[in-house]
Amino acid sequence: MDRGMCVSLWCEEVEDDAGPDEGRREVRGQLRAAWDPTVSGRRVIQRLLHLEERYMPSMLYTTLIQRDPERREELAKWALEVCCDCGCDEAVFPQSVSLMDRFLSAHLSLAVSPYCLAAGCILIASKLTECDGVTADGLCAAAEHSFQPSDLREMERVILSTLRWDTAAVTPQDFIPHFLASVGGQGDAEAEMLATLRRHSDTLTAMCVCDSRFLGAPPSLVAAASLNCALRGLSNRGSTQPPDSSEVLAELCQTDLVVLQCYSEMIENALRQRLRGGLQQAPMEKDEEVESERPGTPTDMREIDF
Numbered sequence: 001m002d003r004g005m006c007v008s009l010w011c012e013e014v015e016d017d018a019g020p021d022e023g024r025r026e027v028r029g030q031l032r033a034a035w036d037p038t039v040s041g042r043r044v045i046q047r048l049l050h051l052e053e054r055y056m057p058s059m060l061y062t063t064l065i066q067r068d069p070e071r072r073e074e075l076a077k078w079a080l081e082v083c084c085d086c087g088c089d090e091a092v093f094p095q096s097v098s099l100m101d102r103f104l105s106a107h108l109s110l111a112v113s114p115y116c117l118a119a120g121c122i123l124i125a126s127k128l129t130e131c132d133g134v135t136a137d138g139l140c141a142a143a144e145h146s147f148q149p150s151d152l153r154e155m156e157r158v159i160l161s162t163l164r165w166d167t168a169a170v171t172p173q174d175f176i177p178h179f180l181a182s183v184g185g186q187g188d189a190e191a192e193m194l195a196t197l198r199r200h201s202d203t204l205t206a207m208c209v210c211d212s213r214f215l216g217a218p219p220s221l222v223a224a225a226s227l228n229c230a231l232r233g234l235s236n237r238g239s240t241q242p243p244d245s246s247e248v249l250a251e252l253c254q255t256d257l258v259v260l261q262c263y264s265e266m267i268e269n270a271l272r273q274r275l276r277g278g279l280q281q282a283p284m285e286k287d288e289e290v291e292s293e294r295p296g297t298p299t300d301m302r303e304i305d306f
Helices: 020-031 042-055 059-067 070-085 092-107 114-129 136-142 149-162 172-183 188-210 219-236 245-252 257-286 299-303
Strands: none
Touching: 042 172, 042 219, 059 092, 070 092, 070 114, 070 136, 070 188, 092 114, 092 149, 092 188, 114 136, 114 149, 136 149, 172 188, 172 219, 172 245, 188 219, 188 257, 219 245, 219 257, 245 257
């Protein structure tokens, strides 16, 4: 190879002249691959189960956070709000919190600017997941300009250096489509039910990511328990739940059925607490003048009737 030849790895795609929003949707539609059912099955699940242990936070970090979870949950909820406001893919939020937990697990202390750390994790997760990710300026605006874009880029380099560029962690969202393919059926009615189950499961896993009580749980168990709760919820609303779905999910994530049922009950209790807290807070907010209100939980979480 000629040493004088300049090799550039910079992506220089050009959008259409149809406007920024329309062009962005077009790029997303062209580059995002649809779900391929052939790239699924127990072999893929086994591989994910093997990899998830590599990205678990340390036990010491988990113990310290569960003793004093307020600050970590505050950052996780802020990251969720930013991801919802920016219209990020559902995989961005759990990936960003996983990056944050692994970074803090290595340092065991918060950074000088915790929101800059959370924003840096969102920026990296968005680059990993989306073809048109969030911008540094947008993240600075979401944090009310408490840090500058240069600070955010420096924080991004610190995170990548700490994690040694091993950023694509296994999250509960990686397991959900494979679990759905194993417990779901065929047909238009089944496809609609699977779409509803996917939406509810994504919402429940997002709640678990915010809740420090689920910090030490493997992502596969969180995904299986969330899907199990979603199946219970649909069965209570008239849909038919497969009789052996819990056993199948427990087998897929290689855990005991009692453990799966225990975590399912924990998720349902956490959901009731959040819904009860939202209903109690709503009358108080009506009497106050607030310029902008952003929910701390996904919007559709309040619409799920379990």
